[in-house]
Amino acid sequence: xxxxxxxxxxxxxxxxxxxxxxxxxxxxxxxxxxxxxxxxxxxxxxxxxxxxxxxxxxxxxxxxxxxxxxxxxxxxxxxxxxxxxxxxxxxxxxxxxxxxxxxxxxxxxxxxxxxxxxxxxxxxxxxxxxxxxxxxxxxxxxxxxxxxxxxxxxxxxxxxxxxxxxxxxxxxxxxxxxxxxxxxxxxxxxxxxxxxxxxxxxxxxxxxxxxxxxxxxxxxxxxxxxxxxxx
Amino acid sequence: xxxxxxxxxxxxxxxxxxxxxxxxxxxxxxxxxxxxxxxxxxxxxxxxxxxxxxxxxxxxxxxxxxxxxxxxxxxxxxxxxxxxxxxxxxxxxxxxxxxxxxxxxxxxxxxxxxxxxxxxxxxxxxxxxxxxxxxxxxxxxxxxxxxxxxxxxxxxxxxxxxxxxxxxxxxxxxxxxxxxxxxxxxxxxxxxxxxxxxxxxxxxxxxxxxxxxxxxxxxxxxxxxxxxxxxxxxxxxxxxxxxxxxxxxxxxxxxxxxxxxx
Numbered sequence: 001x002x003x004x005x006x007x008x009x010x011x012x013x014x015x016x017x018x019x020x021x022x023x024x025x026x027x028x029x030x031x032x033x034x035x036x037x038x039x040x041x042x043x044x045x046x047x048x049x050x051x052x053x054x055x056x057x058x059x060x061x062x063x064x065x066x067x068x069x070x071x072x073x074x075x076x077x078x079x080x081x082x083x084x085x086x087x088x089x090x091x092x093x094x095x096x097x098x099x100x101x102x103x104x105x106x107x108x109x110x111x112x113x114x115x116x117x118x119x120x121x122x123x124x125x126x127x128x129x130x131x132x133x134x135x136x137x138x139x140x141x142x143x144x145x146x147x148x149x150x151x152x153x154x155x156x157x158x159x160x161x162x163x164x165x166x167x168x169x170x171x172x173x174x175x176x177x178x179x180x181x182x183x184x185x186x187x188x189x190x191x192x193x194x195x196x197x198x199x200x201x202x203x204x205x206x207x208x209x210x211x212x213x214x215x216x217x218x219x220x221x222x223x224x225x226x227x228x229x230x231x
Numbered sequence: 232x233x234x235x236x237x238x239x240x241x242x243x244x245x246x247x248x249x250x251x252x253x254x255x256x257x258x259x260x261x262x263x264x265x266x267x268x269x270x271x272x273x274x275x276x277x278x279x280x281x282x283x284x285x286x287x288x289x290x291x292x293x294x295x296x297x298x299x300x301x302x303x304x305x306x307x308x309x310x311x312x313x314x315x316x317x318x319x320x321x322x323x324x325x326x327x328x329x330x331x332x333x334x335x336x337x338x339x340x341x342x343x344x345x346x347x348x349x350x351x352x353x354x355x356x357x358x359x360x361x362x363x364x365x366x367x368x369x370x371x372x373x374x375x376x377x378x379x380x381x382x383x384x385x386x387x388x389x390x391x392x393x394x395x396x397x398x399x400x401x402x403x404x405x406x407x408x409x410x411x412x413x414x415x416x417x418x419x420x421x422x423x424x425x426x427x428x429x430x431x432x433x434x435x436x437x438x439x440x441x442x443x444x445x446x447x448x449x450x451x452x453x454x455x456x457x458x459x460x461x462x463x464x465x466x467x468x469x470x471x472x473x474x475x476x477x478x479x480x481x482x483x484x485x486x487x488x489x490x491x492x493x
Contacts, residue, residue: 020454023454025452032451035449058451185439187433187434192431192433193431196442210448211446213448214433214447215451216451
């Protein structure tokens with residue numbers, strides 16, 4: 001029991017793809033992976049942004065699990081916590097947050113030394129770094145473009161986890177520069193109006209909206225096709 | 232915008248809140264039952280039957296003319312029975328603490344299918360009292376009518392009788408519960424419709440598809456928190472922070488597995 005508890009603490013429940021690779025949710029993430037691959041233009045490397053209309057809709061959880069399922073295909077994946085206001089990635093993977101994106105945007109350190117191993121093959125992490133007073137201005141700098149070019153050379157998939165799009169402008173700036181944007185919607189929580197507003201904001205930012213991930217979607221008998229195939 | 236009625240959506244919403252609908256319906260049934268058995272006072276009904284017949288001593292043969300006359304009389308009698316003239320005497324005789332007016336309301340006089348039989352029914356919260364009233368009314372009426380109409384053509388056919396276990400005519404618990412069930416069902420469906428209309432959140436893939444320009448990449452279901460941890464797909468699942476070298480090594484070992492797991 002003790003070891004079980006220890007493992008539980010080391011592997012947060014959020015990463016269901018890792019803790020329960022055969023679960024329905026894990027399979028659903030793989031379905032999303034396939035759909036993203038079909039929706040995105042054929043590029044040598046793909047930079048994808050995960051955002052949502054408001055907070056706590058599951059951006060970080062979705063981004064982390066998606067990063068793992070992308071890594072499962074053997075492609076090199078970088079997951080970046082671009083939420084420099086309320087960073088969570090370091091908690092999800094239980095790592096330090098001393099260096100990260102904010103430091104790189106300020107021109108301190110280099111990408112290769114700033115990324116951290118996640119413990120999962122092919123998956124690297126870039127934390128948000130120290131919380132800056134001006135995240136939006138940092139993201140708007142040319143340094144981000146240079147950084148993205150560098151990432152394209154090193155990784156096949158770069159996933160950005162961003163702040164909510166309706167609260168702050170950060171996500172808009174990122175959405176404009178990423179190859180595609182995934183909008184996370186919390187089923188039964190997100191208001192239709194705010195999802196529409198988020199869509200309009202992304203359109204204003206000239207973002208390429210890949211589609212919507214419906215989070216917390218209750219399983220009913222209608223969703224028979226998601227039933228566990230292994231059992 | 233979406234004011235059109237969608238039966239499928241409606242049924243889905245009902246299905247989703249069937250618990251609430253059943254609960255509200257049951258609550259109404261239980262309320263009806265409790266009200267019927269405890270709050271509402273039971274009302275009993277006693278009935279006497281009176282035969283109206285022209286009792287002329289001389290003529291033995293009864294012809295249709297006589298019967299017609301009797302039928303017309305009955306109409307008059309119906310009114311007389313409920314009139315204060317009779318009821319005041321009844322009240323006096325039984326020493327009731329009641330007015331003729333209130334007593335009238337509890338009396339029904341019917342005449343069965345153009346027959347010469349008149350039924351007098353009295354409702355009361357006590358069966359005994361109802362029986363007593365019905366019989367007294369019949370008796371007083373029989374006596375009074377002789378003076379009023381100068382005829383003796385009324386006889387009591389059947390007196391009201393006290394049964395051992397009288398059943399109240401009101402409230403009828405089964406009937407009340409049935410009404411409660413119907414009202415509860417309507418109420419439950421109403422609440423569900425209102426809740427459904429008030430809920431402006433995204434709840435289905437269709438909701439997203441209705442918003443132009445957005446497609447659903449996939450859904451993610453909530454994870455059962457009691458779910459057991461599975462055996463990891465590959466060897467590197469030590470969450471101690473592996474060094475680069477370690478993870479590179481694992482990659483080689485599991486090269487065949489990675490990417491082939493789905």
